[in-house]
Amino acid sequence: MKINLLTLFPDFFSSPFESSILSRAIQEEIINVDIHDLRKWGEGKHKQVDDTSYGGGPGMVLMPGPLMKAIKDIKGKQSENTHVILMTPQGEKLDYDIASKIALKENILIICGKYEGIDERVVEKHVDQEISLADVVFSGGEVAALSFVDAISRLIPGVLGQPDSLIEESFCDNLLEYPQYTKPATIDGLDVPSVLLSGNHKNINEWRQKQRLLRTANRRKDLLEKKELTSEEKQWLVESNDET
Secondary structure, X not given: OEEEEEEOOHHHHOOHHHOHHHHHHHHOOOOEEEEEEHHHHOEOOOOEOEEEOOOOOOOEEEOHHHHHHHHHHHHHHOOOOOEEEEEXXXXXXXXXXXXXXXXXXXXXXXXXXXXXXXXXXXXXXXXXXXXXXXXXXXXXXXXXXXXXXXXXXXOOOOOOOOHHHHOOOOOXXXXXXXXXXXXXXXXXXXXXXXXXXXXXXXXHHHHHHHHHHHHHHHHOHHHHOOOOOOHHHHHHHHHHXXXX
């Protein structure tokens, strides 16, 4: 996958892309990341990219001219089929399904919003998808873009060293992940559940699936509404309710 990032702060991404999973994926050319400084397309002697809002109001707005030029230039050098994404609080909230679909694309361009946002005409003419991470506002789209890149990259084959870890992780089938434990078996009077020490993999898998279901029911009922439950899973929920 080719990932383009259009930002006012290109140095923000230096360290994250030089460490951990993303660094290895870049080195192995599983993903290719280009970071573009929006000021390269700025207007006038001072490379201006923002201005006051028509109609008044606080803060500045990213101008349409530099953004449109940047998008056209980047797509011209990459691919006209490049999927253009704007990180914005007004976008659809990122979830596993959205991340999975975007991970299948060959070329994406992520615009990092800033200040009061960007001129709406850029959105109307050039943006294919608006995405938000959460119902909060970050100081800039860079924070959201980095998290977004990490989320989609790990879904690309070859990025994770152990691809099986995707199978049961949170959200992949509208269930949260089960609780995790490691050594020692007892600490501060707290024990690891005995089933995990039993060596009976059938019982362990059943316990883990049940924990995923119950944890989702307790913490994210909205996810559970999207899942088609088996008769066994429905029974687990009934038994859980009877116990409380």
